Amino acid sequence: MKKALIVTYYWPPAGGPGVQRWLKFVTYLRDFSIEPVVYIPENPNYPLLDKSLVAEIPTGIRVLKQPIFEPYKFAEIFSRGDSKTISSGIIAKEQEQSAIQKLMLFVRGNFFIPDARKFWVKPSVNYLKSVLEKEMFDVLITTGPPHSLHLIGLELQKNLNIKWIADFRDPWTEIGYHKKLKLTRSSRQKHQSLESEVLSKADHIITTSYTTKAEFESKTTRPIRVITNGFDKLQEESITSEDFEISHIGSLLSGRSPDILWKAIAEILEDDPTFRNKLKIRLAGKISSEVKESIEELGLQKYLQIEGYVSHKEALELQNRASILLLLEINSLETRGIIPGKIFEYFAAKRPILAIGPENWEAGKMVLDTQSGTYLLFGDKEKVKSWIKDQFYQKESQGTKRMNSDISQYHRKELTGELADLINKI
Incomplete structure (x- = not known):
């Protein structure tokens, strides 16, 4: 059985869409003879929590943890609401931003490059390097955002020459909110430089959309595969609201x-x-x-x-x-x-x-x-x-209409099969 080391920031009890993708990949990878080992932060500052997802972690999955320094915790001293909102990706229009919001966005964009989880990179590289020197893994997978996690993959590949897949759930420099971060010219260039290095060094890149794939193809010659997100099971028909x-x-x-x-x-x-x-x-x-x-x-x-x-x-x-x-x-x-x-x-x-x-x-x-x-x-x-x-x-x-659509290609197990095929080929 092959082994995959998966580096992710979002993991139960994190809530929101970011946690679902790799929770479900991990759930089905064993069906394709691949044993996943997950590496996550020990003390994350998740903007959303959903403790019900803890029950969905597959039995026996090995989870490695290391502490993370989270600047957002200190930002909450000044404005807990603004910190949680910005961390969740909700950014008010320029003319409606308070002075503290403008300051937080400037600091986020220019002092924390590529993002506020950058302080987890160095300790993670040191820790995972010792793990990889003792154990044999067939592939390392990093998933972002936060895109700082790809820098962990970049450094481990340089040091250990391990096969590395970079999974982009969202674009990096082309994502919509990037323009709202009040970036200086040098900060913008730094983002672009880091993105370029990751895209040019990863052995394979995964995107969740063909638009992002096309964007990345203009920036790198590395192979790129689209593996979308998906659903776990069809929902059973139930009594709908009278409203x-x-x-x-x-x-x-x-x-x-x-x-x-x-x-x-x-x-x-x-x-x-x-x-x-x-x-x-x-x-x-x-x-x-x-x-x-x-x-x-x-x-x-x-x-x-x-x-x-x-x-x-x-x-x-x-x-x-x-x-x-x-x-x-x-x-x-x-x-x-x-x-x-x-x-x-x-x-x-x-x-x-x-x-x-x-x-x-x-x-x-x-x-x-x-x-x-x-x-x-x-x-x-x-x-x-x-x-x-x-x-x-x-x-x-x-009565309420139930759509008769064929969506089988988006089942999580089908998508995990595509991931397993990529791991086997790499």
């Missing part, structure tokens, strides 16, 4: 919230009393203040229910009772390759998906390709309005 629930599960950033959606809903409410009696807008996860304000300005607050952060199990239950599932992305070139992890569990819920995002959005095309719903642009208010009305009237006459 017409339009639901979004996960963090909702200000730029990710299209005003045309809320305007379309407001116009339907004005014209249709039946819709007024049945509508519920349910948002679960971290919601930016700008999103709440844009909904309230249109008088929709009486229909709005904010759940806050929910466990993974609760998120699945909310998806399963929804009439429409919202998949929203910031309208920019940088986000065309972003495929939110939630899309795969949306697929598994078999509920109609309303995807609104940038032109040529990879996730939107996946919704259309799997026949799981519709994909519209930020300027398509009338189309959004018409589609929501169609879904509402269909539920009124026939």
Whole structure:
């Protein structure tokens, strides 16, 4: 049986989408004759917690740990709320940032390169070097963000010549929020230099989207494979809400919230009393203040229910009772390759998906390709309005629609098989 050493920051009890990918790969790797050993921080400062995920760690998995210095813990002394929010990736618009937020973003972008977990690199290299000198591993895998973890792989490869796979769950210098970090020219060049070194030295690179793959292919000649995120099992059909629930599960950033959606809903409410009696807008996860304000300005607050952060199990239950599932992305070139992890569990819920995002959005095309719903642009208010009305009237006459889409290629075990094939080839 081959052995893989997996370096990841996010691991149960961490919550949010970052933990799911490698928790599930680890769950299925043994089925492909690969024994995973996981290396994680001993005392992480996770912005989100979901203790229910601890029960999903496979029995007998060996987990190595070393302490980490977390600057975010000190930032909480000045502003716990701002520290948690920025750490979660929710960054307010420039004109609405407080002085402390602007300072924290400047420090985050220019003093912690590539990110605030950089202080874990050196002690991790020292510790793992001793482990790798005593034990035989066939491959080392690092997964980011945080992209500082790839620097651990870079140093270990230099010292020990071990085969190394760098897994990018998100882009590095091209990710949307990078421009909001108030980077100086030298800091921007440092990010680019580190990214270039990782991309040129890793034996193989994994991305979660073809857009990111194409971006990296312009920067390196190293082999790149796309292995998307996925779902663990189809959700069983259950009794759905009597209300017409339009639901979004996960963090909702200000730029990710299209005003045309809320305007379309407001116009339907004005014209249709039946819709007024049945509508519920349910948002679960971290919601930016700008999103709440844009909904309230249109008088929709009486229909709005904010759940806050929910466990993974609760998120699945909310998806399963929804009439429409919202998949929203910031309208920019940088986000065309972003495929939110939630899309795969949306697929598994078999509920109609309303995807609104940038032109040529990879996730939107996946919704259309799997026949799981519709994909519209930020300027398509009338189309959004018409589609929501169609879904509402269909539920009124026939009940909640269950999509008949073939999504088997996105099952976590199928995707782990692709990873195992790559490990065997490398």
